[in-house]
Amino acid sequence: MLLIDTERERVLFAEAGKEFIDFLLSILALPLGTFIPLFEKQGMVGSFGNIYHSIDNLGTVYLQPNVNKETLLKPKLHIFGGGGGGGSGVPLKSLDFASSAKSRKLYRCARDTSKCDLYVAYDFNATCPSCSKVMNSEINFVDPPSTNGGYVKGGVTYMAMDDLEVKPMCITSTFTLLNKFNVKKLGVLKEKVIDLGMDGVC
Template sequence: MEKNYVSLKLLIDTERERVLFAEAGKEFVDFLLHILALPLGTFIPLFEKQGMVPGSFGNIYESIDNLSSINCLQSKVDKETLLKAKVDISDDGGTTNNEVPLQLKMLNVASSATSMKFYKCPREDQKCDLHVASYYRTICPMCQNAMKRELSLVHPPSTQRGYVKEVVTYMVMDDLEVKPMSTTSTFTLLNKFNVKEMGALEEKVVVLGMDEGMKLIKASFQSKRVLTDVFLPTLNEEVK
């Protein structure tokens, strides 16, 4: 069965009530890096679907939706392209879907969106072949013909899916900085935060699913204590 969550091991400083870092595998780091590949407009309907208020940025999204395509927008502008951006995501070596590499179903960008397509001029001409368009029937700058010949996108083999290698264990800081995990880096971090009492440290395994993933994305825009803000309130409630 396809897994709709990933696990993280948090190291928590119980005295300061904060997450020092998370021990994470490839899937979670791929999720974080994949956020960078998503258009900002992607997040608005996702936040609203989870009952989260997107703030002022949501007003830009709503404004575009309300603007008249005839009176306000350039003829070449497709409103659907702005509101439901098409994102191509390579998953299993040739299979494309609109899900993040870690198989969280929270980020299927838009139900109507498909993988991005590219077009070239139908003429067999070396100068024309130098130009590629993402919009169907864009005018070729060399010969003025409509660029409508669809190109095939070649995906990497399944062994190269996602962004980072699977053999490495990663350390994800509270502010989402990512680095390879090692004994040296762990002790360096403990010294940085002036941790004197090892007994104050506690390990907790948490699950990142749809709700936690959306909270994490939103918190990353607002906070430098993302892991603390997302996971500690839930853990504290479980204790109570």
Template sequence: MEETNVSLRLLINTESQKVLFAEADKNFIDFLFHILSLPVGTFITILTKQGMVGSLGNIYESIENINITCLQPNLNKETLLKSKVHISGGGTGVTLLLPKVKSPSTSRYWYRCSRDYSCYSYVSNDSSAKCPNCERSMNDNVNFVDPPRATNVGSSSSEEGYVKGVVTYMVMDDLVVKPMSTISCVTLLNRFNVKDVGVLEEKVVDLGIDEGVKLLKASLQSKTVLTDVLLPLLKPEGKLESERQTTMGGNGADAVAAPAGGGAPAAAAANSKNEENVEDTGEYGD
């Protein structure tokens, strides 16, 4: 799976400071759909045990700490903690906005009985298993063959992933996905009771692995995922903009500051005037 940055075009209500929806292409939708194919163990590996919601992190830690003598002989801890994702057909070539989880290097083996054809329908992952047909050990190694990469039935397209790239998609704040259309946009504006389109602002954000992890975590505990994760990405830009406006509008401040810079001549003039007054006072005193 390739790792690339993904861009999203957000429509933001500046009054309520919420993302109404995002305009997304195939890459982001493939990423969202791919989340559902991840094993729970992979979620915990990516988010860390401390970042998990609920008690799943405790189960993960229990597997880490359990003595291997308690496990079945053909089972490796890594197969539970870092399960490898197998996807047939669609799902290949998905843009991955998540860190790669190193799957266990040990392969699982399959065995069958080699006595005759009537025993070939039985397969085991343990070479000490007994054939249900003849009671002999099933110790004949069987090689697993990956299926060919498939395309949709009746389609000659070789495009990978889950969805088609010719469609532009609308992603709601709660990650509801639907094809983009003008009618959908108008319906949403009515749904959110937007009377003045002047309060709407369009922003483009670029997502990398850090943002992908945040989206994964927020999707487990929030109904306003895009607002929670993506709006903070725009705040530094807004801060810089406000500072820029302050600087541009600070010409008056510079004008006020100028006398302060020229305070030395003014102070000298004042001191000179005071000296004159002292001399006059001295004359009157005489």
């Protein structure tokens, strides 16, 4: 849902759920997340920098138990061969909400040994640390039903600004934002509900 200042004809913020925030934060899992701290020194970051600082400032109480901020803030880059594509090896969170709970593909070494069984990979071209064979035997990872995967917890409403800054939504932050934008009359505010899918993002 968008909160619009009709007097100044501008969107103040979007009220968003877990799925959309997971999508925004997953952008940091791309190689861009590695370069943002470097670009920041040159003043070249813009809205992507706001996403970066949003996850840095977001309290751990809002994150899934298995999410480590360092995974997003300092992603490790892998060079893929063949049809692996580029990136950090972490799949971009899809805005296809209906299929967001589907299992993701993982790969293991085809050798059936106790040491090789200790490792899994996102990419089928990865090399097993134990035997140095290609890890191209497909297995499936299933998100726990209590979390549904992603980065942030469900059951929380978030604010997404027009510059992509993200923060948990509460009465205090709402009034702080209204004051920041110098909104004096609540009557000029209008709510607009929108459905956002992959076409809207692209």
